[in-house]
Amino acid sequence: MWRMEVNTIDNLKGSHADMLDVIKDLRAMMTKEQLSIRPNAKTTHNLICELAEKMKGHMSEQDKSIYPDLLIHRNPKLKSMAWGFLNGQKPLRKQFDQYYAKWLKNCDFKFSDEFIADTFEIFDMIEDRIKREESILIPTLETSGMTMQAV
Numbered sequence: 635m636w637r638m639e640v641n642t643i644d645n646l647k648g649s650h651a652d653m654l655d656v657i658k659d660l661r662a663m664m665t666k667e668q669l670s671i672r673p674n675a676k677t678t679h680n681l682i683c684e685l686a687e688k689m690k691g692h693m694s695e696q697d698k699s700i701y702p703d704l705l706i707h708r709n710p711k712l713k714s715m716a717w718g719f720l721n722g723q724k725p726l727r728k729q730f731d732q733y734y735a736k737w738l739k740n741c742d743f744k745f746s747d748e749f750i751a752d753t754f755e756i757f758d759m760i761e762d763r764i765k766r767e768e769s770i771l772i773p774t775l776e777t778s779g780m781t782m783q784a785v
Contacts, residue, residue: 642699643775649692650764656685657757664753669745678745682753686738689730689760693723700775715774722766726759 663669663678704716733756737749 643772645695646700646767646772649688649695650768653685653688653692653760654764656681656688657761660685661754661757664745664750675745683738686734690734693727700771709778712774712778715771719767719771723763726763729759730756 660678660681663674663681668674669678701716701720704712705720707713707716733752737752
């Protein structure tokens with residue numbers, strides 16, 4: 635019988651909450667007026683780099699702790715859901731990797747209009763992904779009974 639650690643779901647929810655909080659703060663901070671104030675620009679710069687690292691860690695953690703067991707699970711619904719999420723994250727990963735390479739490679743960038751537009755597009759993609767995980771992945775894992783026993 636396959637068993638997922640109880641902490642996996644809690645960690646996933648915590649990661650979502652952290653990223654959504656940072657995105658909310660960054661959306662408010664990323665205006666020309668706010669970014670023209672040097673301490674605000676420095677804080678924004680640091681938060682974007684932190685968010686990028688959180689996102690990379692979040693995807694890596696899912697790849698290790700959630701999807702491998704779901705992909706070989708005997709329940710076809712869970713297996714299908716896992717494939718759907720993995721396939722759905724390919725465009726996000728690709729765009730995120732391109733964004734990271736273009737703007738955050740060394741966390742040395744300028745707050746150009748193009749950067750701000752690209753950043754908001756990434757925020758939208760992350761928020762959409764989190765909404766899907768919160769509305770489909772997590773409830774399915776919770777109601778499947780697989781999260782009830784710790785390994």
